[in-house]
Amino acid sequence: MKIDVLSIFPDMFKPMTESIIGKAVQKGLVDFSVTDFRDFTNNKHNNVDDTPFGGGAGMLLTPQPIFDAMAAVEKKAGNRGRVILLDPAGRTFNQKVAEELSKEEHLTFIAGHYEGYDERIRELVTDEISLGDYVLTGGELGAMVIIDATVRLIPDVLGNHESASGDSFSTGLLEYPQYTRPADFRGREVPPVLVSGNHAKIAEWRIKESLRRTYLRRPDLLKDIKLNEQQAKLLAEVKIEETNNDLI
Structure with missing residues (x-):
């Protein structure tokens, strides 16, 4: 699976190269990359946000940097894949969604920040997903959660094929209690x-x-x-x- 993330805080994703996902990358099961869409701004101050038309609190991400960053991802990969926007208005993420996404060959996440997005950014999107009924300061943490829950379901990532199938929610039920030594x-x-x-x-x-x-x-x-x-x-x-x- 190829995973692309568009974010203005690429360093936040460094922990994703550790643990299970890091091993998946080493095995060649996952190709993971983060694109800083601030690098694609066409204004001298490298701004990626601006005040909303009509007034209101906060700043909105402008469409130009994200559209151009997405074009660069598409050119490099040959396609943009399934594009996921982290947004409170999206469907709630759960294990079934993770299982669905794990079957894709290419996922691209748009991790927003500030007050929200210019509405035209949604034209790039195939899926809008929310972690739940609360608001984070940015989409980076949400993207990490979805990526982690999805990648571990890819065949051979966990090593033992039964590890993921027995997880809570995989069967619709919570997982049974487990024990190890000593008895x-x-x-x-x-x-x-x-x-x-x-x-x-x-x-x-x-x-x-x-x-x-x-x-x-x-x-x-x-x-x-x-x-x-x-x-x-x-x-x-x-x-x-x-x-x-x-x-x-």
């Missing part, structure tokens, strides 16, 4: 089933505990999931158990 840490013991060697029972326990965690912490997620027969049975058990716990 007994200061009197806090690992659930016996996990050290039993019975893989069928372990798999069932994980499904049940995933349902339990979702039921207790994010019951809203269950409204959008069509449970199979086993899941429905286990969830019914969870509800009875939790009701009994409340009565103790």
Whole structure:
């Protein structure tokens, strides 16, 4: 996958070359580059923003630097790919969106700053995405979150293909509790089933505990999931158990 970012703060993206994404770049699975669209301004002060017509607080990004920076990205890559604008008006980012984006060959992010964008910039855009109902000072952090969540889903990036498929939200449920050595840490013991060697029972326990965690912490997620027969049975058990716990 090729990932381009348009930003006036390219140094903010240096951490993206570390950890999992850095390894993906080293493996040749991801080509990551940041273009400073301030370099494309055509005014002597290199300004990328100006006051809004009609008045109002703050400054808006002007279209010229971003249009020209996008043209440079397109010329270098042969296409601009899927262009993502980080914007509070966009659809909310979640795991399903990350899975969708992970199948693309080229993603280009426009990370804005200041009060907002000149509306004409949206002509370049295929997707408008928001992290949630809050406002950041710029789109850089939002772009990093989306890139991180997306890149880790690309085949071979994590090494173990099951790592991403078992994540919270990948199945629509929260992930089950996990444990490692020691089996007994200061009197806090690992659930016996996990050290039993019975893989069928372990798999069932994980499904049940995933349902339990979702039921207790994010019951809203269950409204959008069509449970199979086993899941429905286990969830019914969870509800009875939790009701009994409340009565103790």
